[in-house]
Amino acid sequence: MNDTMQTSREKKLLTKYWVFGGSGAMLLGSGLSVLLHGSKLKEVGADSWFWVSTGGFALIMSGLSFIGDANRFRTMVDVLRELDAREKAAH
Template sequence: MRTPREKQLITKYWWFGGSGAMLMGSGLAVLLHGAKLKETNADPWFWVSTGGFALIFAGLSFIGDANRFRTLADVLRELDARGLK
């Protein structure tokens, strides 16, 4: 049975992981749009591509936080199983 703290960490894991995946996908789409703008010599291609990179790295950051929350939940479960809490 999961403790309330463990449930909270798992919930954060799913929210941050899902948000990170969504941000990475959106960033890739924006980055590809910027590449297409560059091919057609459109003026704002640089800023669109920069925004795409920012979204990708924000997604990576969210996924890293999700990994941290999952690790903390696993450590809590292990400590609980050993009775060291």
Template sequence: MRTQREKKLIMKYWLFGGGGAMLLGSGLAVLLHGSKLKEANADPWFWVSTGGFALIMSGLGFIGDANRFRTLADVLRELDNRDKIKNHP
């Protein structure tokens, strides 16, 4: 059974992972849109592409944080299991 602390870490894992995936996908779409604007010689292509890169990097950061939360939850579970085995008569 998961502890309350572990449940919070898993919830953060899902929120940050899902948010990061959404930002990453949105950033790729915006970046491709900026590429099409450049082909059409539209004026704001540089800023649109820069915004796309910013979204991609933000998404990767969120996914990295999600990985950290999942690792912390797994370590917490492992430490709890060790304590149970150690304290078992």
């Protein structure tokens, strides 16, 4: 981060970045764990393996979506900073 003062809009976007990024990482990791558990259930012949694995896959996809949203928020902060720097340079 640079040493400039953050606007309230940047702070809100950065908060969303951290919340969505952290949540996405948690969902992705949990989904991988559940998916591997479903794989073990299939190996032992348990009937519930399909639904457990499907739930794990859904968690993985949700996590990736959250991480994508976090990336969007961070990009918006970078764009705001670039526009602010251009405006200051023009004056």
